[in-house]
Amino acid sequence: xxxxxxxxxxxxxxxxxxxxxxxxxxxxxxxxxxxxxxxxxxxxxxxxxxxxxxxxxxxxxxxxxxxxxxxxxxxxxxxxxxxxxxxxxxxxxxxxxxxxxxxxxxxxxxxxxxxxxxxxxxxxxxxxxxxxxxxxxxxxxxxxxxxxxxxxxxxxxxxxxxxxxxxxxxxxxxxxxxxxxxxxxxxxxxxxxxxxxxxxxxxxxxxxxxxxxxxxxxxxxxxxx
Amino acid sequence: xxxxxxxxxxxxxxxxxxxxxxxxxxxxxxxxxxxxxxxxxxxxxxxxxxxxxxxxxxxxxxxxxxxxxxxxxxxxxxxxxxxxxxxxxxxxxxxxxxxxxxxxxxxxxxxxxxxxxxxxxxxxxxxxxxxxxxxxxxxxxxxxxxxxxxxxxxxxxxxxxxxxxxxxxxxxxxxxxxxxxxxxxxxxxxxxxxxxxxxxxxxxxxxxxxxxxxxxxxxxxxxxx
DNA sequence: GCAGTTAGTGTCATTTCCACCTTAAGGAGC
DNA sequence: GCTCCTTAAGGTGGAAATGACACTAACTGC
Numbered sequence: 001x002x003x004x005x006x007x008x009x010x011x012x013x014x015x016x017x018x019x020x021x022x023x024x025x026x027x028x029x030x031x032x033x034x035x036x037x038x039x040x041x042x043x044x045x046x047x048x049x050x051x052x053x054x055x056x057x058x059x060x061x062x063x064x065x066x067x068x069x070x071x072x073x074x075x076x077x078x079x080x081x082x083x084x085x086x087x088x089x090x091x092x093x094x095x096x097x098x099x100x101x102x103x104x105x106x107x108x109x110x111x112x113x114x115x116x117x118x119x120x121x122x123x124x125x126x127x128x129x130x131x132x133x134x135x136x137x138x139x140x141x142x143x144x145x146x147x148x149x150x151x152x153x154x155x156x157x158x159x160x161x162x163x164x165x166x167x168x169x170x171x172x173x174x175x176x177x178x179x180x181x182x183x184x185x186x187x188x189x190x191x192x193x194x195x196x197x198x199x200x201x202x203x204x205x206x207x208x209x210x211x212x213x214x215x216x217x218x219x220x221x222x223x224x225x
Numbered sequence: 226x227x228x229x230x231x232x233x234x235x236x237x238x239x240x241x242x243x244x245x246x247x248x249x250x251x252x253x254x255x256x257x258x259x260x261x262x263x264x265x266x267x268x269x270x271x272x273x274x275x276x277x278x279x280x281x282x283x284x285x286x287x288x289x290x291x292x293x294x295x296x297x298x299x300x301x302x303x304x305x306x307x308x309x310x311x312x313x314x315x316x317x318x319x320x321x322x323x324x325x326x327x328x329x330x331x332x333x334x335x336x337x338x339x340x341x342x343x344x345x346x347x348x349x350x351x352x353x354x355x356x357x358x359x360x361x362x363x364x365x366x367x368x369x370x371x372x373x374x375x376x377x378x379x380x381x382x383x384x385x386x387x388x389x390x391x392x393x394x395x396x397x398x399x400x401x402x403x404x405x406x407x408x409x410x411x412x413x414x415x416x417x418x419x420x421x422x423x424x425x426x427x428x429x430x431x432x433x434x435x436x437x438x439x440x441x442x443x444x445x446x447x448x449x450x
Numbered sequence: 451g452c453a454g455t456t457a458g459t460g461t462c463a464t465t466t467c468c469a470c471c472t473t474a475a476g477g478a479g480c
Numbered sequence: 481g482c483t484c485c486t487t488a489a490g491g492t493g494g495a496a497a498t499g500a501c502a503c504t505a506a507c508t509g510c
Contacts, residue, residue: 010237010282012323057235057321061312085310085325087286096282098237098325100310167488184490185468208487209475392457410499412458417497433456434506 010096014064015052015135017083017103017142018075020111021159021175024124030175032125032146034139035073035114043093044132048121050139052099065102074115077104079158083142091134099133103142105158150176154195157216163199165211166190195219235321239289240277240360242308242328242367243300245336246384246400249349255400257350257371259364260298260339268318269357273346275364277324290327299340302329304383308367316359324358328367330383375401379420382441388424390436391415420444 017034024031036048053068055061062080069075080102087098114120123129128139150156156172170186190196197217202210242259249256261273278293280286287305294300305327312323339345348354353364375381381397395411415421422442427435 010280012235012237055235055312055323058314060314061310061323082309084307085286087280087325089283089285098280098286100312100323100325165488182468182470183488184470187489189467204476206487207477208485209477209489211488390457407499407501408457409459409501414498429507431456432508433454434458434508436457 010098012055013052013097013099014055014061014068015050015099015101015138016065016069016077016080017050017101017139018069018073018077018106019104019125019142019146020106020122021108021172022111022122030171031178032143032176033122034125034128035075035120035122036128036131037072038119038121039132040119047132048123048129049132050101050135051120052101055100061100062102065104069104072115073120074113075104075106076110077106077158078110079105079155083138083145086134086138088134097133099138101138101142103145105146105155107159107161109161147176154193154216154219157195163201163213163215165203165213166196167211169196169214235323237280238277238322238324239280239286239293240275240324240326240363241290241294241302241305242275242326242364243294243298243302243331244329244350244367244371245331245347246333246397247336247347255396256403257368257401258347259350259353260300260345260347261353261356262297263344263346264357265344272357273348273354274357275326275360276345277326280325286325287327290329294329297340298345299338300329300331301335302331302383303335304330304380308363308370311359311363313359322358324363326363326367328370330371330380332384332386334386372401379418379441379444382420388426388438388440390428390438391421392436394421394439 019032019034021030022033023029035051037051039045039047039049051068051072053064053071055064059067061082065080066076069077081104083101083103085098085100089096091097091099114122125139125143128136130136131139146155150173156169156176159172160168166187167183169190170181170183173186174181195217196214199213199215201213203213204210244257244259246255247258248254260276262276264270264272264274276293276297278289278296280289284292286307290305291301294302306329308326308328310323310325314321316322316324339347350364350368353361355361356364371380375398381394381401384397385393391412392408394415395406395408398411399406420442421439424438424440426438428438429435
C-alpha cells in the first residue's frame with residue numbers, strides 16, 4: 001500500500017519561456033531568442049530544457065517563476081504572464097509532473113546582464129534543438145501566444161527601454177511577427193491606441209531627421225487574459 | 226523535520242466552470258447558468274464551490290475535469306478548455322492547493338440530463354453567491370474569457386444542437402453578451418466566417434416563414450489559444 | 451384574402467485598414 | 481553655402497469591414 005501511495009504522487013513544477021530580442025547569427029535581423037538550461041540529471045540528462053523548478057509550498061506561482069529565473073539565468077523579466085499548464089500523464093518518463101508554464105519578456109539592457117554559464121545558453125526561438133520532456137511543444141505554444149498577443153496588446157513595450165522611438169517599437173513588432181510593417185500605418189495605430197505618449201524630446205545624433213521619443217502611457221486598466 | 230515535510234506539500238486539484246443557457250427566473254431572457262456543488266467538509270463546509278477534485282496520478286488534466294463533472298453533476302460537456310491555474314499561497318486556509326481550472330459549455334439537451342441532488346444546484350452566472358476559496362474570482366475570469374472568445378471564435382456552436390437556425394445561434398451570442406445583435410449583420414458575419422453550412426432543409430411548424438437549418442462546417446484547423 | 455410574424459436580402463453611410471506619395475529635418479560630402 | 485541621402489512624419493485614396501435600417505419573402509391564423 002505504501003508503494004501505491006508513492007505512485008499516486010503528482011509533483012508540481014513551474015517553468016518559464018523567456019523571450020528576448022537579439023540579432024540573428026546569420027541574417028543579422030533581430031529575432032526572438034530564449035535561454036535554455038542543460039539538464040544535469042536524469043531524465044533527459046544533458047538535454048536542453050526550459051528554466052524551471054519545483055513549486056515550493058510558501059511561494060506563489062509567479063514568484064516561483066521569478067525565483068528560478070533569477071537563480072538559473074540571473075534574469076528579472078519586465079513582463080511575466082501565465083501561459084498554460086501541461087499535465088499529460090506520460091510527459092515525464094518515470095514520475096508524474098504537472099508543469100505550470102509562464103512566459104516572459106526581457107528588455108535588451110536586462111538581457112545583457114544574463115549569467116553566462118556552461119549550463120545556460122541562448123537559442124534562436126525558431127531554431128531550438130530537441131528539448132527535454134514536451135518542452136518543444138511548450139515553446140511553440142509560447143511563440144504562438146506572443147505573436148497573437150502582440151497584435152492586440154501593448155506588450156511590445158516590455159521589449160523596449162523607458163524612452164524609445166516609434167521606429168524601435170515597430171522594430172519589435174517586425175521582429176516578433178517576422179515581417180515588415182508600414183511605418184505610417186504603424187504610427188497611426190499606436191498613437192490611436194493611447195498606450196504611448198510623447199516625452200517632448202527628440203533623439204539626436206542620428207545623421208538624419210531626429211525622431212521623437214515616447215514612453216509608455218500610464219494605463220488606466222489592463223486586460224489580463 | 227517530518228512535520229516540515231508535510232507543510233512543504235502542495236496538492237493539485239482540477240475544477241471546472243460549466244456554462245449552460247437557461248431562461249432567467251425573473252426576466253425570462255436566456256442567460257448563462259453554472260452548476261455549483263455544496264462542500265460537505267471543511268474548509269468552507271456548507272458553501273457552494275466549483276465542481277472539482279484532486280488530480281489522480283494516472284489521469285490527464287482534461288480527463289480529470291471530465292470525470293469529476295460526470296461524477297458530481299452527470300454532465301458531459303461539448304466543449305472543454307483550460308482556463309487558468311490558480312495558486313496563491315493563501316487561497317486555501319490550512320493546506321496549499323493549486324487548482325487547474327477548466328471551463329466548459331454544455332448543450333441544452335445535455336444540460337437537461339443533469340443529476341439533481343441537494344448538493345448540486347444551478348445558479349445564474351452573474352448572480353452566484355459567495356463561494357468557497359477564490360472561486361468567485363475564478364467564475365469572473367471564466368465569464369470574461371467566454372464573452373471575449375465568443376466574439377472571435379465559433380464556440381457558440383457548442384451551445385446549440387447539431388442542426389440549428391441562425392436565429393438560435395444569434396440567441397446564444399445575445400445571451401452571452403447580454404445585448405441584441407442585428408439579425409442581418411449577424412447572418413452575414415457568420416456565413417462569411419465559413420464555420421457553418423446549410424443542411425438544405427428548413428425548420429417547419431413555426432407559424433411563420435420557415436428558417437433554414439445549418440450545421441457546423443467541418444473545420445480544417447482550429448486555433449487553440 | 452388579410453394581418454401578423456419572422457426569415458432573408460439590399461442599400462448606404464461610416465469607419466477601419468492598407469498601400470503609397472509627399473513633405474520635413476537632420477547629417478555628410480563637396 | 482549647396483546638393484544628396486536617409487529617415488521621420490503626415491496626407492491621400494481605394495478596398496474592405498461594420499452598423500443602422502429599409503424592403504421583400506414565406507409561412508400561419510383568422
